Amino acid sequence: MKILFDENMPFAREFFENFGAKENELVSFKGRELTAEQLIDADVLLVRSITQVNEQLLNDARKLKFVGTATIGVDHIDRAYLASRNIAFSSSPGCNAISVAEYVVSALVVLAEKYLFALTDKTIGIIGAGNTGTRLSEKLEALGVNYKLCDPLLNDAGDNRAFSTLEEALACDVISLHVPLTREGSNPTYHLLNDERITALSDEQIVINACRGEVIDNKALLSFKRQGAATRLVLDVWENEPNILSELIPFTELSTAHIAGYSLEGKARGTEMLYQALAKVFDFKVEKSLSQFLPKPSINRIKINQDFDEILLNQVVKMVYDVRRDDAIFRQQLSRFGFDHIRKTYPARREFSSVAIASENTELNSLFQLGFERLCKIEEEQ
Numbered sequence: 308m309k310i311l312f313d314e315n316m317p318f319a320r321e322f323f324e325n326f327g328a329k330e331n332e333l334v335s336f337k338g339r340e341l342t343a344e345q346l347i348d349a350d351v352l353l354v355r356s357i358t359q360v361n362e363q364l365l366n367d368a369r370k371l372k373f374v375g376t377a378t379i380g381v382d383h384i385d386r387a388y389l390a391s392r393n394i395a396f397s398s399s400p401g402c403n404a405i406s407v408a409e410y411v412v413s414a415l416v417v418l419a420e421k422y423l424f425a426l427t428d429k430t431i432g433i434i435g436a437g438n439t440g441t442r443l444s445e446k447l448e449a450l451g452v453n454y455k456l457c458d459p460l461l462n463d464a465g466d467n468r469a470f471s472t473l474e475e476a477l478a479c480d481v482i483s484l485h486v487p488l489t490r491e492g493s494n495p496t497y498h499l500l501n502d503e504r505i506t507a508l509s510d511e512q513i514v515i516n517a518c519r520g521e522v523i524d525n526k527a528l529l530s531f532k533r534q535g536a537a538t539r540l541v542l543d544v545w546e547n548e549p550n551i552l553s554e555l556i557p558f559t560e561l562s563t564a565h566i567a568g569y570s571l572e573g574k575a576r577g578t579e580m581l582y583q584a585l586a587k588v589f590d591f592k593v594e595k596s597l598s599q600f601l602p603k604p605s606i607n608r609i610k611i612n613q614d615f616d617e618i619l620l621n622q623v624v625k626m627v628y629d630v631r632r633d634d635a636i637f638r639q640q641l642s643r644f645g646f647d648h649i650r651k652t653y654p655a656r657r658e659f660s661s662v663a664i665a666s667e668n669t670e671l672n673s674l675f676q677l678g679f680e681r682l683c684k685i686e687e688e689q
């Protein structure tokens with residue numbers, strides 16, 4: 308069985324070797340350079356979001372039986388075409404939801420420190436309450452931060468959480484976008500933040516976009532900022548990646564190269580989910596799991612000697628993931644190396660759960676609910 312996989316898919320060789328594939332049948336490719344010719348004798352195609360999978364790419368791939376994407380977003384896949392060819396398809400829902408939620412928490416912590424506000428004084432409008440929006444809401448709840456959820460589709464489907472209207476979410480102190488990119492249907496998200504909604508934003512608001520660039524009209528956002536609006540922006544995703552509107556960058560508080568979901572765990576869970584999906588389709592036994600391959604993090608245990616407060620939160624969140632590192636890389640390297648290079652050479656980043664905390668009679672439940680592990684007494688003594 309010949310398996311083609313994106314070179315930016317951690318542990319793909321480890322998962323797929325011996326998977327009915329001989330050495331020369333496990334072939335990596337560059338996501339933006341894959342050609343129809345490379346797919347002529349492929350049985351399986353495993354992509355990330357930068358590969359457009361459509362009729363043009365697959366027309367000559369007559370042996371193809373399975374396409375998988377190690378991502379949450381599926382806007383790069385022509386699923387109707389795959390169905391018309393009877394090609395099985397699987398995405399990786401939820402694989403990097405924790406990673407994106409931790410990106411947002413890191414951004415909030417950094418901005419709270421810079422502008423001297425307490426997170427508990429703010430309300431976060433979460434637009435899109437699926438895997439990522441839900442993980443974020445859980446983390447905010449752990450921290451005692453107020454939030455509003457907006458998701459008309461889930462609301463209509465009978466999800467019994469309390470939902471707010473889009474207008475209510477857009478009026479929150481912080482707006483965090485977690486919707487898929489859609490251009491059709493009852494609630495399309497293309498340019499959800501259009502000129503009208505952008506110009507209605509106040510100077511005090513913060514807008515975070517870690518879903519898809521096209522959800523915000525980037526040109527309208529630039530002209531809004533050029534007119535002097537003080538609204539603070541955190542942008543991980545951009546219209547027209549990799550050829551983005553780089554004039555926007557100086558007007559942002561934090562700018563990154565679509566890496567919110569790039570914790571090692573988040574990326575690798577995507578590979579693992581495709582491994583599981585492939586095993587199901589081809590009736591192979593699932594024998595491997597991600598825990599076999601994840602390396603030990605550089606820091607995996609800490610001891611905390613005080614009760615939880617926002618200063619402590621700032622310290623521990625930044626110890627695991629300080630989004631300013633990725634912002635600095637982006638600002639310094641974009642014009643020299645380009646958007647894709649920054650993503651491809653992304654330095655290691657781990658999730659909060661990679662660190663276990665020991666505590667002596669201190670109240671740290673907020674950190675454990677946020678995602679940090681609790682170190683039990685026996686482990687501490689080892």
Ligand SMILES: NC(=O)c1ccc[n+]([C@@H]2O[C@H](COP(=O)([O-])OP(=O)(O)OC[C@H]3O[C@@H](n4cnc5c(N)ncnc54)[C@H](O)[C@@H]3O)[C@@H](O)[C@H]2O)c1
Nearest residue numbers: 379380435437438439458460485486487494517518567568
């Ligand atoms: N920056 C990154 O690295 C990164 C990582 C993961 C996901 N993403 C993007 O974020 C998106 C969301 O991720 P997810 O895991 O939560 O996906 P998901 O499919 O689990 O949830 C998306 C939610 O958005 C809701 N929704 C759709 N249209 C809406 C609208 N108009 N208004 C409000 N809600 C709407 C859906 O009902 C759904 O519940 C993905 O589709 C992907 O494009 C980006």
Ligand SMILES: O=C(O)[C@H](O)[C@H](O)COP(=O)(O)O
Nearest residue numbers: 355356357378379380568569
């Ligand atoms: O949709 C997703 O899962 C995310 O946007 C993901 O982080 C995209 O990463 P890429 O596939 O572009 O490497």
